[in-house]
Amino acid sequence: MTDFIAGLPKCELHLHIEGTLEPELKFALAERNGIELPYSSVEDIRAAYSFDDLPSFLKIYYEGMEVLRTEPDFYDLAMAYLRKAASQNVRYAEIFFDPQAHTSRGVPFDLVIRGLRRALIDAERQLGIRAQLIMCFLRDFQAEYAMATLLESLPYREWIVGVGLDSDEKGNPPVKFKAVYERARQEGYLLTMHCDVDQENSVEHIRQAVEEIGVDRVDHGVNVLEDPALVETLRERGLGLTVCPISNGYVTDSTKADAIRRMLDLGLRVTVNSDDPAYFAGYVQENLAVLAEELSLTEEDLVQLERNAFEITWLPRHLKDAYL
Ligand code: HPA
Ligand code: ZN
DSSP, X not given: OHXXXXXXXXXXXXXXXXGGOOHHHHHHHHHHTTOOOSOSSHHHHHHTOOOSSHHHHHHHHXXXXXXXXXXXXXXXXXXXXXXXXXXXXXXXXXXXXXXXXXXXXXXXXXXXXXXXXXHHHHHHHHHOOEEEEEEEEETTSOHHHHHHHHHHHGGGGGGEEEEEEEXXXXXXXXXXXXXXXXXXXXXXXXXXXXXXXXXXXXXXXXXIIIIIIOOSEEEEOGGXXXXXXXXXXXXXXXXXXXXXXXXXXXXXXXXXXXXXXXXXXXXOEEEEOOBXXXXXXXXXXXHHHHHHHHHTXXXXXXXXXXXXXXXXXXXXXXXXXXXX
């Protein structure tokens, strides 16, 4: 099955570019930027990666970004990810970035997006992997800051396919960003948002995202299974879910493999993704392998997961069809 997974043309739809910062690159960028890290080795950094819920992960995730300062830093970050993804036969990726995690510490938006964009262009040319950017708002910041970020993004509208919402979900429901999402839709962005696994109000948050915001897909969203009527709505609308098994295993007590099996059986457009692979030790291939092992997936199941993914991509129909 390992060979089958390796050979399968794959798609990644839930991937935070800042979550692909491997310890080796973290060290290299720290040195380039004259930053002293509080770790003496790559092993030291990895040893500090202990989290058991979303906030404990996010703390380490934001600390790690301190080394990202210049346009070439963002280029190198994205290029390293795209190289890794291409090596796993990922043909297409939709990549989240968190501009506020950078602008809030004085790194300009322009520099962040230019570095990422340049890597996407070079990777397509050099490696044949296609990718698009999704700009995420940090939900634990004020909605006004998200709106300001949305406006700041407009000169780069053609470089960004859609918007998302991430960071700490507790006390930060989708409706907090209703006006921001309305404006984003008017500007032509496609819409997604995290409804993280096993949050205080997961089902209500999925309902808000789908019914009140009108998202085009849902990131994570595993808890939808607790509400059969909401499952039906997602199915009717053909809404995709970007699920991340290894990540789930870190921030909850399980990969939620059984839930993924049920979603597949219910005909939901569930997909398998890696979230923050440098922190959760697994890119798309490893996520599929873990799931295949836990669920004894067949080759047909794996093909179905990748079909779902290509089907829910934010590519024009003719490009989608070329992958399907
Ligand atoms: N959830 C919320 N915020 C995040 C995540 C996630 O999975 N990854 C990076 N920021
Ligand atoms: Zn995520």
